[in-house]
Amino acid sequence: MIKNLDIELKDISKIEGHTNMGIVIRDGRVLECKLKISENNRFFADALVGMSFGRISTMMSRICGTCSSAHVLCSIEATEKAFEVVPTEQTMRLRNLLANANHLRDHAMHLWFFVLPDLFDIDSVLDFGKDKHRLLQDGLDVKAVGNFMSEIIGGRAVHPFFGVVGGFTNFPDKERVKKATGALKATRKKILDLIELLWKKRGKLVFERETNYVGLINKDYNFLEGTLEDSDGNVIEERDFGRHLERVILPYSNATAFKMDGDEFLAGALARMNVNRKSLNRSTKKDVKKYLKAFPSYNVFDNNLAQAIECLNIVDNSIKMLRKPIQEEPLAKVVPRKSTGVGVMEAPRGTLYYRLDFDDMGLVTFADLVIPTQQNVINMERTIAAYVQSLLEKKKSKKEIVFEIEKMIRAYDPCMSCAAHFLSVDWND
């Protein structure tokens, strides 16, 4: 058994953005496990101060190429809450479709491009031989459908711009909606095949460590509305979310971390599946009955299975939403005033929170964001430390331990581009 070791993982691959990890082992015990996020800060929240409300969403989408739609939608929600704009039923439906499109593409990229190589013990999706081409093609097709939905609803896949405060500026025609519906239907089997593959390989990756799981609870497993609940069923009102969070400065990281009500917690697909799975679409539930037995799960590697089940649910929910006709609608009237608005939604990696303060001209006076990866950092460090401890006790080699750490980091699906958003002003009220 390894007694003393310093592990420094540099520039971990197949995740979003840049991070290192440092682990210190002495006398066979893991003393330190630090996620050293090295992504350079870009101070988006500070840049918002003085900006007019109509420009916020296009600016904030640039926080992240991976989950840009989430930043668009959450900043719009915060702005509309501040000015008491009530979106129409169709606007909410289109926003849900945009969120679905983003989650589908994002989850598919993570599952097929980042996770699959780990399951087959190879380095890269680029190294798969011809025998895996069909499996890979499935992933490419699922991603392409997510992109196409983003294009017809939001204008493009990355940094979509049709969704604005008050509604949408463009609307998909019937033909494109029909095409999207057909493509969505064609992905069901591909996603189910991946779920079955993850299920078969599930025994390979097991490490249970329970924490507090937090996510939006609603009636149809949508990503935009509902009440936040934790594992114990404690309800957190959207507008009070910030009050439950405590910012933790990690001197070795370019990202701040968060605790909820004084302790670590987990956000993201696994958390959502643990707290909200009863709201999955009926067709999804029917086809994933066997796999749902895994939840609630305290094994973070099941985040991958949860993402795959979410993909199927997105497909079934989106097909249903696209059945209703989409018509051109004028934007809702927006009257700026001095106010504060809070937006809360489920981004692909967990609960995203925006608070925006405005003056009576609609210019931002203060902005704060809480990013899902920031919420998961403390749980990541503690779970990885416990995992390494268990691997030491199983007498694993350094090489094996390093690979397992990388796999676990990837299972969390962290996004450093988002996490390194850094607020220079302390939020003190």
Add this chain to the structure above:
Amino acid sequence: MVRKLKVGVFSFTCCEGCCISVIESLNSKMFDWQKKIDFVNFKALKKVGKIQNMDVAFIEGAISTDEESLKLQEIRVNARVLVALGSGAINGWPSNLRNNFKGEVKSKVMERVAMSGQNEKVVPAKEVVKFDDEIFGCPISEEDFVKKMKEFLNE
């Protein structure tokens, strides 16, 4: 067998949206390019490799530390053709927003900047080394990337 084109894709200070566009271009080109291109460096898709002997290197993002600047220079000398991808690499936006901060916001942000070893000014990658080509956009479009790659593959 025809020699494969050795390609690197590198991300600096940015949202990695251009990198996503590159990955999404694989939706249609994956198996075709597997035969023609060897992605020797592409952190989003494989372990970080040595920076050496690249035919083409694509750069996204702006430069905000000396470490990034040195790495970019290393890429430059190891790539026959260097291509800037998108707004961050070409003009620095939006990573360079902090260059224009004023007053109290500026002083607080600069405290943080100094603490984490980032440079006073964020500059576009194009300001640090000489580039041979560029693709515009925020992010670049998949179509433009595929078109550019076809040029390099002489298709």
